[in-house]
Amino acid sequence: MTDAEAIKLSLESSGVRCTAQRYAVMAFLMENNRHPTAAEIFEAVNRMDPRSSRATTYNNLRDLVQAGLVREVAVEGRAARFDATGMKHHHFICDHCGNVEDMDWYDVPRPASVSLGERILRESELIFRGLCAKCALRQ
Amino acid sequence: MTDAEAIKLSLESSGVRCTAQRYAVMAFLMENNRHPTAAEIFEAVNRMDPRSSRATTYNNLRDLVQAGLVREVAVEGRAARFDATGMKHHHFICDHCGNVEDMDWYDVPRPASVSLGERILRESELIFRGLCAKCALRQ
């Protein structure tokens, strides 16, 4: 199976139509582990046909996040970043430049049931903070 | 020592002048574990004297975060929320309403040194996601 077919399949098996614009977003995120912002994705997708409007880019990112194929990472004071939820991993967020980097995944202990109360837990996310390699050198 | 003196002291020992406006932000966050947004803090502080402008509220929140007295929590698609960094704790963020709730703290295993590379780790933050008690009931 080609990559294209795999993307098409994963979209459709998640209940999302595979449109040209949606495909372009998904393909860009899968070949790119740099956690781009919506603006960067919009720009990248529009460097070639087919075009995609800003509204569509945001709509599709929202749909893909809902379908569980894409993860949105909120960063304090900066635009949200996105990545394809391929292999499980954690994130390192740089205090200085805001870059988001992948970190090896390891299982995180669940909170005690009594502490969870009536809440329904979907996932536990571990975020490391500090200085990325580039910013660490400069300080 | 009164609470007021304690706040004044903690500001000054963190190298931040204790101005009336800064004090009001800090006091509001310390008597309030609801993780208010900047807009909510601005409004609360301005319900009584002394007044504080929007710019000052944002400036002071930035200064207090830098001093380590306040934590900023970015939430996807919503305004950032703030809390006083008193006792260590984790956060639960509701997928549905975006509310941020405190969870008991427990130690998180550090990433492997090889995985960290040249990065400098400041903190590891555990975020639980799912539905808060109120939203869980309604679904």
Added chain:
DNA sequence: TTTCAAATTTAGATATAATCTAATTCTTGA
């Protein structure tokens, strides 16, 4: 106490990020 430079505050403008609107185009299945 007086004085002054630095820090802080302010109102309002501006910038940035994200969503909404309503018209159009595309897709799918009958």
Added chain:
DNA sequence: TCAAGAATTAGATTATATCTAAATTTGAAA
């Protein structure tokens, strides 16, 4: 082929946060 729903679009709008430049306040030196 055709109708209905889904998706896309340009541009307006909203939401969030920062910037600017002038005024005020502060603390420490004199």
